[in-house]
Amino acid sequence: MAAVVCDIGIGDHVEADGTVTYVERRYAGDFGSAVRELNGPPTRRSIFDAECLASVLAAAPVDMWLVDVDGRAVQPSYPRGDCGLDNTLGLAKILELPEVEATEHRVRLDAAGITYFYSCSPIVSTPVPGSRSLLDLTSTPSGFCRFDTAGPDLMFTGADRYESEPYLDWNAAFIDVEPAGPCGERATSLATTSTQSTIGDELVMIDVHIELDGCRRILADGFTPLSAPASVVDSIVSAAS
Numbered sequence: 001m002a003a004v005v006c007d008i009g010i011g012d013h014v015e016a017d018g019t020v021t022y023v024e025r026r027y028a029g030d031f032g033s034a035v036r037e038l039n040g041p042p043t044r045r046s047i048f049d050a051e052c053l054a055s056v057l058a059a060a061p062v063d064m065w066l067v068d069v070d071g072r073a074v075q076p077s078y079p080r081g082d083c084g085l086d087n088t089l090g091l092a093k094i095l096e097l098p099e100v101e102a103t104e105h106r107v108r109l110d111a112a113g114i115t116y117f118y119s120c121s122p123i124v125s126t127p128v129p130g131s132r133s134l135l136d137l138t139s140t141p142s143g144f145c146r147f148d149t150a151g152p153d154l155m156f157t158g159a160d161r162y163e164s165e166p167y168l169d170w171n172a173a174f175i176d177v178e179p180a181g182p183c184g185e186r187a188t189s190l191a192t193t194s195t196q197s198t199i200g201d202e203l204v205m206i207d208v209h210i211e212l213d214g215c216r217r218i219l220a221d222g223f224t225p226l227s228a229p230a231s232v233v234d235s236i237v238s239a240a241s
Helices: 032-038 089-095 111-118 230-239
Strands: 002-006 019-028 064-067 099-108 143-148 155-161 189-199 202-211 217-219
Touching (some): 032 089, 111 143, 111 155
């Protein structure tokens, strides 16, 4: 008997065609304790229980199959747990078994998928400068989309999760940053990310553009362009290397 479990996470990098990797893992060993947990009785605590109301979201579902010696697979269900959520102790027991095989797969994300997982959009429009200050935003980027801007058409070249080492405090890096002065150089490389901002009573996502060469400006629709600190540009470049 074996168990096949697919990672709920995907790779840190998206290719220019939107493809990204995920891993299928196979576990083998003694499944006795795992099967006992999968066959366990449901608990009775209601989702409307006072303690349950403090729960926000259930964990993302994990794809898991049990495979017999003849290669026949079944996807088990989990007993109902506290607060109406699945009791996944059976899965936890399986993940404690020896991992005997790992297979990498590729899947293609659409624009919405890239935006969701990497906090940036592969579809951009040229920002129109305005009077608002980018320094009023709290910037905590978690991913960047990258573009080649050398040709007549802007080309998406991929996206990366942002895990700069050592960690760069963007808000500290933006202290005393000056507005961008006149510049006629054309950037050939661009990175974009999204950050949240409150406009009136509405919380909105704002696309922020960082020119990695040329004038090296930070741009956003409705905001005054800023000169990009060298530490910010370097951290974005290093995150993709």
